Amino acid sequence: MTNSNRLHSTRRLLAGAALATGLAACATGAGPDDRVPTALNPGSQTRPLTTLAASGVQIYECRADGSAAAPAWAFVAPEAALVDGAGRPAGTHGAGPHWTHPDGSRIVGRLHSRVDAPSAADIPWLLLSTQSTGADGVFSRVSHVQRIRTEGGVAPAAGCDARTLGQRLRVPYRADYRLLVPA
Numbered sequence: 001m002t003n004s005n006r007l008h009s010t011r012r013l014l015a016g017a018a019l020a021t022g023l024a025a026c027a028t029g030a031g032p033d034d035r036v037p038t039a040l041n042p043g044s045q046t047r048p049l050t051t052l053a054a055s056g057v058q059i060y061e062c063r064a065d066g067s068a069a070a071p072a073w074a075f076v077a078p079e080a081a082l083v084d085g086a087g088r089p090a091g092t093h094g095a096g097p098h099w100t101h102p103d104g105s106r107i108v109g110r111l112h113s114r115v116d117a118p119s120a121a122d123i124p125w126l127l128l129s130t131q132s133t134g135a136d137g138v139f140s141r142v143s144h145v146q147r148i149r150t151e152g153g154v155a156p157a158a159g160c161d162a163r164t165l166g167q168r169l170r171v172p173y174r175a176d177y178r179l180l181v182p183a
Contacts, residue, residue, distance in 0.1 A: 036178075037115045040127040042144040046180040049142060052090050052099075054177055056080025057170035058123060058153040062160035071165055073155035079170075082177065091139070097128070099139060099177065106134025107142050123153035123173060139179070146178040 057080070060073040077095035084090040091101040100106045109128030116124055126147040132140045153173025160167075 036146060036148055037125065039113045039115050040125060040146050040148070042112070042127060042129075042146075042180060045183050046144055047183045049179045049181045050084065050090075051176050051178045052082040052084060054078075054080040054082050054093050054173075054175045056093065056173065058155075058173050060155045060169045060171065062164045062167050062169075064162075064165060071160045071162065073160045073169065075155070076168065078173075080173070080175075093177065098133070099130075099142075099145065099179075100134065101138045103137035104135035105132070105137030105139035107131065107139045107145070108133050109145055112144070117150050121152065121154060122150040123147075123175070125150060141181045142179045143182055144180040146180070148176050148178060150175040 056078060058078055059076040061076050062071055063074040064071040078093055078097060079095075080093040082090040082093055082099065089102065091099060093099050096108045098106055098108045107130040109130045112127045112129050114124045114126045124147075126145075128145045128147070130142050130145055132142070134140070151174040153171050153175075155171065156169065159169075
């Protein structure tokens with residue numbers, strides 16, 4: 001292996017380790033945004049199962065709604081990898097929205113409530129009720145998901161017009177997903 005290849009390989013390993021460490025730290029729940037707004041509390045009949053850190057994109061498409069209003073960026077779907085508090089892969093998050101664990105368990109969420117993130121540059125915090133749609137496993141008992149501690153993911157304010165109709169943008173984001181099960 002040449003020195004150049006070793007350097008490139010070392011940089012990739014360090015970047016991957018930094019990402020896993022950062023995501024794991026995000027999933028530990030430490031930080032100033034630990035307080036979850038009351039509107040995102042599903043009630044005393046649930047308890048936390050785990051918190052997973054997500055890193056991925058929010059996908060938007062430039063669309064016209066048929067009215068006289070100008071075209072605007074419309075949300076299409078999330079696409080993210082999930083890691084646990086130790087930085088280990090814990091599944092994926094995608095359209096539906098859904099969360100799929102490597103063991104085949106899968107849940108689909110339905111919006112229950114939302115609150116603005118502490119920063120307008122970040123996507124809102126959410127409470128979703130869920131339904132199991134996959135195999136029996138880690139996610140199958142999850143009844144609610146809280147999306148909290150979001151970073152980024154907001155659609156751009158400009159760039160969607162008649163020339164860009166149909167174009168899609170992938171906006172990077174990070175978030176914690178707290179999975180709750182019946183108490």
